[in-house]
Amino acid sequence: MLDIRFIRDNPELVAKNAENKGYHIDIGDLLKKDQAKRKLQQRADELREQRNTISSQLKGGRPSDELVATARSIKEELAGLETDLKAADDELLQLMYQVPNMLQSDVPLGDESDSVEIKRWGEQTTGAIDHLDFATKRDWADFERGSKVAGAKFYYLKGDLALLENAITQFALDLVTKKNFTYLTVPTLVNSRIATGTGFAPRTSEQSDEYYIEGEDLSLIATAEIPITGYHADEIIDEDRLPLLYAGYSASFRKEAGTYGKHNRGLFRVHQFNKLELYAFCLPENSRDIHEMILGIEEEIWQALGIPYHVINIAAGDLGAPASKKYDLEYWSPVDGMYRELTSASNCTDFQARNLNIRVRRKDGTVEILHTLNGTAVSLARSLVAILEHYQNPDGSLRVPTVLQPYMSGRQVI
Numbered sequence: 001m002l003d004i005r006f007i008r009d010n011p012e013l014v015a016k017n018a019e020n021k022g023y024h025i026d027i028g029d030l031l032k033k034d035q036a037k038r039k040l041q042q043r044a045d046e047l048r049e050q051r052n053t054i055s056s057q058l059k060g061g062r063p064s065d066e067l068v069a070t071a072r073s074i075k076e077e078l079a080g081l082e083t084d085l086k087a088a089d090d091e092l093l094q095l096m097y098q099v100p101n102m103l104q105s106d107v108p109l110g111d112e113s114d115s116v117e118i119k120r121w122g123e124q125t126t127g128a129i130d131h132l133d134f135a136t137k138r139d140w141a142d143f144e145r146g147s148k149v150a151g152a153k154f155y156y157l158k159g160d161l162a163l164l165e166n167a168i169t170q171f172a173l174d175l176v177t178k179k180n181f182t183y184l185t186v187p188t189l190v191n192s193r194i195a196t197g198t199g200f201a202p203r204t205s206e207q208s209d210e211y212y213i214e215g216e217d218l219s220l221i222a223t224a225e226i227p228i229t230g231y232h233a234d235e236i237i238d239e240d241r242l243p244l245l246y247a248g249y250s251a252s253f254r255k256e257a258g259t260y261g262k263h264n265r266g267l268f269r270v271h272q273f274n275k276l277e278l279y280a281f282c283l284p285e286n287s288r289d290i291h292e293m294i295l296g297i298e299e300e301i302w303q304a305l306g307i308p309y310h311v312i313n314i315a316a317g318d319l320g321a322p323a324s325k326k327y328d329l330e331y332w333s334p335v336d337g338m339y340r341e342l343t344s345a346s347n348c349t350d351f352q353a354r355n356l357n358i359r360v361r362r363k364d365g366t367v368e369i370l371h372t373l374n375g376t377a378v379s380l381a382r383s384l385v386a387i388l389e390h391y392q393n394p395d396g397s398l399r400v401p402t403v404l405q406p407y408m409s410g411r412q413v414i
Helices: 004-009 011-020 027-058 065-097 131-137 143-150 159-177 192-198 225-231 284-304 351-355 380-390 402-408
Strands: 116-121 182-185 236-238 244-253 272-282 309-313 325-333 338-347 359-361 367-369 371-379
Touching: 004 011, 004 027, 011 027, 027 065, 116 284, 131 380, 159 182, 159 244, 159 272, 159 284, 159 371, 159 380, 159 402, 192 225, 192 351, 225 244, 225 272, 225 371, 272 284, 272 380, 284 309, 284 325, 284 338, 284 371, 309 338, 325 380, 338 380, 351 371, 371 380
Parallel strands: 182 244, 236 359
Antiparallel strands: 116 309, 244 272, 272 371, 309 325, 325 338, 338 371, 359 367
């Protein structure tokens, strides 16, 4: 969330920023509730001070009936105030969670179509067979049995394609751990505080993408970003330990409601997939540079795999609540003749860290909120789509990208 002091000082700027990101927030109502809460807090503080004064007067002698009555009155009023204060604080907090992060100055305004291409790599080829047709002909993917077991958009990977997924993971993991990212396996369930604190506030109540566990304060994660953000919740990290770099591997679960169609068939958009996520906790002054570093690692992975792509600076209206700036790396699809989503890299500045009380202690002893960033090393289902489209042979076999061959027992073709 944003700092409430920043919202008080910049209500019009915050409201305009939310509008640019597609969020409809009544900042005036939020500030009224903030003012009401502050009044309750002020009265509660006054009563506590009076209570402490009377407590000192009650020591060492017989108190007067008037003093006892005053103490009782203060106790009763304070009890009611504390109940009202908690309710006001909870109400304000829910409104605060709805306010998205501030945009960086170089984020283009507008919707998805206004995102700006900033670089391009590789050749745009055409004429490949759709990945699902190619994979099912080899009996490498089974959506029919996946649907029978779990429902639509669940699937099995089989044989060499499952081995290829593992090879991609191992290749990417070796690359990022050599760049000082600490490997984590993470819980695939998180409680509501961590899920909410990570900041995935839907624009409307119908847009929630999470699977919730009925009767439990738990939901399945949509990305390892969520449990990694919570890893250092309520901690103060010494400045000389930053940045902390993590690579988190997990299954990811998303409802993906309303996203079906020609360009989302097969493995491209599914309810469950595996992913290796990059994450950084860092000093505020370093987050822009680390954002570029994460993007650079993603580019290194896909250049090594030989998959053509471009990078776009995502427009404000297509950004989620936590991101102040986001890059998408989209691969060139020779099937569709267009660029399609593959990975992303986001700078969330202090937005997530404030939610979960993650701070840095400076060398001079001062404490402040640090910054968090995340990026996709490899999203395995979409990675397979890109490789199936670019490395297929006319005879129905698949060339194994050179960098993956050591992880496929040296096989060059499958």
